Amino acid sequence: MKTPELTTQDQARLQQFLDQLHEDASVVLGYPSAQDFDYSSLHPFLGLQLNNVGDPFDDGTYKVDSRDFEREVLQEWAELVNAPEENWWGYVTNGGTEGNLYGLYLARELHPNSIVYFSQDTHYSVTKNLHFLNMRNIMIRSQPNGEIDYEDLYETLRVNRDVTPIIFANIGTTMTEAKDDIGRIKNMFADLAIGDYYIHSDAALCGAILPFMQEKANFDFADGAHSLAISGHKFIGSPIPCGIVLALQDNVNRIGRSIAYIGSMDTTVTGSRNGFTPLVLWHAMRRFGREGMRHRVQHCIALAEYAEQQLQNVGIPAWRNPGAITVVFPAAPAVLQDKWQLATANGISHIIVMPHIKREQIDSFVEDMRALRAQENPQ
Amino acid sequence: MKTPELTTQDQARLQQFLDQLHEDASVVLGYPSAQDFDYSSLHPFLGLQLNNVGDPFDDGTYKVDSRDFEREVLQEWAELVNAPEENWWGYVTNGGTEGNLYGLYLARELHPNSIVYFSQDTHYSVTKNLHFLNMRNIMIRSQPNGEIDYEDLYETLRVNRDVTPIIFANIGTTMTEAKDDIGRIKNMFADLAIGDYYIHSDAALCGAILPFMQEKANFDFADGAHSLAISGHKFIGSPIPCGIVLALQDNVNRIGRSIAYIGSMDTTVTGSRNGFTPLVLWHAMRRFGREGMRHRVQHCIALAEYAEQQLQNVGIPAWRNPGAITVVFPAAPAVLQDKWQLATANGISHIIVMPHIKREQIDSFVEDMRALRAQENPQ
Numbered sequence: 001m002k003t004p005e006l007t008t009q010d011q012a013r014l015q016q017f018l019d020q021l022h023e024d025a026s027v028v029l030g031y032p033s034a035q036d037f038d039y040s041s042l043h044p045f046l047g048l049q050l051n052n053v054g055d056p057f058d059d060g061t062y063k064v065d066s067r068d069f070e071r072e073v074l075q076e077w078a079e080l081v082n083a084p085e086e087n088w089w090g091y092v093t094n095g096g097t098e099g100n101l102y103g104l105y106l107a108r109e110l111h112p113n114s115i116v117y118f119s120q121d122t123h124y125s126v127t128k129n130l131h132f133l134n135m136r137n138i139m140i141r142s143q144p145n146g147e148i149d150y151e152d153l154y155e156t157l158r159v160n161r162d163v164t165p166i167i168f169a170n171i172g173t174t175m176t177e178a179k180d181d182i183g184r185i186k187n188m189f190a191d192l193a194i195g196d197y198y199i200h201s202d203a204a205l206c207g208a209i210l211p212f213m214q215e216k217a218n219f220d221f222a223d224g225a226h227s228l229a230i231s232g233h234k235f236i237g238s239p240i241p242c243g244i245v246l247a248l249q250d251n252v253n254r255i256g257r258s259i260a261y262i263g264s265m266d267t268t269v270t271g272s273r274n275g276f277t278p279l280v281l282w283h284a285m286r287r288f289g290r291e292g293m294r295h296r297v298q299h300c301i302a303l304a305e306y307a308e309q310q311l312q313n314v315g316i317p318a319w320r321n322p323g324a325i326t327v328v329f330p331a332a333p334a335v336l337q338d339k340w341q342l343a344t345a346n347g348i349s350h351i352i353v354m355p356h357i358k359r360e361q362i363d364s365f366v367e368d369m370r371a372l373r374a375q376e377n378p379q
Numbered sequence: 380m381k382t383p384e385l386t387t388q389d390q391a392r393l394q395q396f397l398d399q400l401h402e403d404a405s406v407v408l409g410y411p412s413a414q415d416f417d418y419s420s421l422h423p424f425l426g427l428q429l430n431n432v433g434d435p436f437d438d439g440t441y442k443v444d445s446r447d448f449e450r451e452v453l454q455e456w457a458e459l460v461n462a463p464e465e466n467w468w469g470y471v472t473n474g475g476t477e478g479n480l481y482g483l484y485l486a487r488e489l490h491p492n493s494i495v496y497f498s499q500d501t502h503y504s505v506t507k508n509l510h511f512l513n514m515r516n517i518m519i520r521s522q523p524n525g526e527i528d529y530e531d532l533y534e535t536l537r538v539n540r541d542v543t544p545i546i547f548a549n550i551g552t553t554m555t556e557a558k559d560d561i562g563r564i565k566n567m568f569a570d571l572a573i574g575d576y577y578i579h580s581d582a583a584l585c586g587a588i589l590p591f592m593q594e595k596a597n598f599d600f601a602d603g604a605h606s607l608a609i610s611g612h613k614f615i616g617s618p619i620p621c622g623i624v625l626a627l628q629d630n631v632n633r634i635g636r637s638i639a640y641i642g643s644m645d646t647t648v649t650g651s652r653n654g655f656t657p658l659v660l661w662h663a664m665r666r667f668g669r670e671g672m673r674h675r676v677q678h679c680i681a682l683a684e685y686a687e688q689q690l691q692n693v694g695i696p697a698w699r700n701p702g703a704i705t706v707v708f709p710a711a712p713a714v715l716q717d718k719w720q721l722a723t724a725n726g727i728s729h730i731i732v733m734p735h736i737k738r739e740q741i742d743s744f745v746e747d748m749r750a751l752r753a754q755e756n757p758q
Contacts, residue, residue, distance in 0.1 A: 002664050003415050003416060003417055004666055004667060004671060005664070005666065006662065006666055007665070010665050011420060014420060014658075016422070017445075017447075017448075018423055018424060021424070021427050021429070021443055022427065024442040024443050025427050025428070025443045028441070028442075028443065030441075031441050032428065033428045033429060033443075034428075035427070036382050037382060038382055038426070039425060040422070040425075040426075041385060041390060041393060042393070043395060043419070043422040043425065044397055045618070046416070046418060046419075046422065046425075046618040046619075047401075047402070047417070047419075047618070048400050048401065048404050048618060049404070049412045049413075049414060049612060049616075049617070049618055050400070050618065050619075051410075051412065051612070051620060061401040062407070062409075062410050062679060062720055063720060064403050064404045064412075066396075066405065068396075094473045094649055094653070095649055095650065095651045096650065096651065096652070097648070097649045097650045098649060103527075105734065114575075116732060123650070124650075132484060132511065132512060132648075133511060133513070134514075136562075164474075164590070177537065218593055231651075232649065233428060233430070237428075238428070239425040239426070239427060239428050239429065239655065240425075240429075240619070240653050240654075240655055241430060241651040241652065241653055254713040269476070269504075269511075270473060270474055270475045270476045270477060271474065271475065271502070271504045272474045272475065272476070272610075272612065272620040273620065273621055274473070274619050275619075276619055279393075283385065286385055286386070286389050287382070287383050287385055288383060339440055341442060342624070365412060372443075377453045
């Protein structure tokens with residue numbers, strides 16, 4: 001059968017929409033989506049229907065897949081987050097939510113009698129995941145910088161020592177890019193003689209930043225994580241939401257058995273899986289290399305420092321968490337929230353200095369903030 | 380920052396991989412992935428990071444999205460599956476699993492004291508979904524054609540009248556494209572005086588076929604479904620797995636409250652959502668129109684009839700369910716399963732006659748089957 005074409009009218013509508021999007025995208029300062037990419041060499045793959053259905057380490061009957069590339073991507077990131085060499089498993093997900101859902105699912109299967117602990121500043125999708133999975137959970141206070149309140153956590157763990165703790169650690173909270181210190185949390189377990197526990201690192205943003213920093217936070221497998229999720233469309237950059245989830249192979253095998261028991265063969269959350277995004281993530285790492293990623297990280301941190309300074313210079317009490325590319329300040333006026341697409345919650349706004357952000361955009365934003373404040377508070 | 384390029388070596392590797400894929404894709408007869416598409420007019424959108432984060436009917440702060448197009452796609456399919464005009468909600472998912480997960484989740488929230496009934500021939504992802512969601516469930520026998528055994532279902536419902544039944548109906552099973560008749564199941568409820576129930580239609584394949592047939596099976600909202608999932612990468616055709624899930628707005632609102640209670644604001648399973656696939660589904664429907672879809676369906680059914688006949692002509696007892704584009708026959712020899720990428724289970728193989736399949740491919744496959752049989756059973 002011959003495939004028909006779009007009408008001229010529909011084509012014109014698409015073009016107009018595309019132009020509008022480019023305009024909108026140029027003023028995104030509030031969302032962590034890297035835009036410094038050009039994946040046009042991959043577009044021909046959209047002529048096919050790639051489907052990495054099932055486990056990335058199995059070869060299925062359906063051959064139109066990119067599992068080879070997916071495995072290379074996983075290998076690269078497993079190394080970067082210090083997964084034990086012969087004891088990791090993972091796959092490319094549709095984004096952060098799926099990676100976290102997988103990590104929590106794994107934790108639940110391993111520890112049916114457990115409580116999940118997570119801070120107040122945790123992304124809203126996590127409570128939904130927990131509700132989905134029917135998991136007992138306790139929300140812990142956050143510190144003003146967005147990091148989990150270790151004292152509250154300690155006290156809560158202490159009174160629930162009869163139930164296995166599952167820690168959902170934020171490695172970069174949504175609003176302030178705060179990182180929970182899983183090394184410190186592990187010490188609590190030792191102190192409380194809690195031998196059985198599980199730690200999942202939600203490293204959506206920072207999982208792609210920290211491996212390239214001199215002084216890294218405690219967040220990865222070397223620091224005690226049992227599973228870890230990274231977003232592909234945040235710091236790495238992808239036109240389509242995607243992510244990487246990694247977990248200890250031993251644990252995956254243990255629940256593999258329970259999955260076989262319930263009559264299911266595959267290990268991933270979704271069955272049919274996007275075969276295009278593994279190519280995107282492969283392309284990014286081949287293009288940048290680790291050295292290029294290090295440069296991107298340095299660039300962003302330097303520019304975030306600059307933005308923080310410039311905002312302070314015009315009288316705005318901006319601040320950053322250590323090593324963060326997120327600059328936090330009191331809620332921006334609504335008109336600027338809208339213009340610069342700033343996420344705002346609980347009285348604070350932020351800008352996130354991603355690799356494609358230019359100094360001129362920061363300057364222009366700071367000038368907008370200054371002008372509006374001057375207008376509102378005339379001297 | 381300037382974006383580096385791929386090395387010549389990496390580019391060559393991609394090209395080689397692309398050529399290999401085109402070769403592999405040309406011999407897929409066993410998987411329901413339509414290949415008659417050319418979405419190159421959408422490729423420029425991959426220069427951006429579209430993200431339809433959250434509810435498709437809300438306008439978020441992040442403006443780089445394709446929600447307008449997503450809503451048009453949903454509107455079109457809501458009409459096609461007879462969703463009540465002012466009482467439906469839905470979104471574009473990452474594929475069948477997510478749509479089914481959403482439907483089952485909705486059912487669980489509405490009916491906490493419930494049992495899910497599904498047939499033996501149900502896709503393996505469903506038992507995994509049920510396990511995820513911690514839902515009580517009972518597997519019902521299948522008839523030889525893959526349809527649910529109504530007697531077994533009736534008897535099982537009868538002895539469990541104290542618990543709300545949730546029916547997971549297959550509208551096209553994976554192996555034989557059998558369709559459970561939800562009209563008949565509704566009659567059982569009436570007969571057993573069961574007033575409270577929920578029906579989810581997993582119409583991954585047939586949801587995009589049945590609306591374009593003269594005599595349609597009982598599967599949609601008009602027939603009693605409360606939610607329904609359709610795959611986008613099966614009969615419609617998409618380079619990336621995707622799907623549509625639709626549900627009754629009343630029900631979504633009722634659980635909306637419970638989601639607000641657990642502290643979460645959004646209604647979709649995933650948070651960040653692919654903004655490219657709604658464009659793909661929009662493109663497909665604008666390109667084909669309902670008339671074009673009707674032609675595609677007729678073409679596939681006619682060619683499936685032909686394939687069934689040709690296989691019978693060489694002595695293979697091939698058969699089809701009524702109106703099906705799937706032709707079933709005793710398990711093909713391993714070498715042909717591999718060559719033609721045929722899914723095989725429980726002693727049967729199938730080919731699925733998708734719109735891009737040509738008569739010559741059928742002939743070539745039938746000839747392979749004939750030749751191998753002649754070789755194995757020389758006269």
